Amino acid sequence: MGIIKVENIRVFAHHGCLNEETKIGSDYRVDLKVKANLKDSANTDNLSDTVDYVFLNRIVREEMLKPSKLLETVAKRILSRIFIEDTLVKKATICVSKLNPPIGGDVEMVTIKMTEKRKK
DSSP states (O other): OEEEEEEEEEEEEEEOSHHHHHHHOEEEEEEEEEEEHHHHHHOOOOOGGSOOHHHHHHHHHHHHHHHOOOOHHHHHHHHHHHHHHHHEEEEEEEEEEEOSSSSSSOEEEEEEEEEEEOOO
């Protein structure tokens, strides 16, 4: 097994429980880590034998554009799509961070982290 990380994906999106958050939008950071068998691709040098990080980035960006009240909902959608669309992924961890959240005070970001494993 090996790990592929796509880190600090920066996205502007419209998530939040407050009407202002969904209207105005905010900056977000997404960090994704997937576990997969990388031995085949290491030997074949073929993109089709690995998890394509361009594919991972695309899924994150597409799902982040769909407004949700909770970051947990967005993270779950991203993880679900990854497992549906790429059978090589065995485990995935995602962190979704809202930068400069409107919670009062000087807070750099709030982050949720979720991990899922492929069901057998």
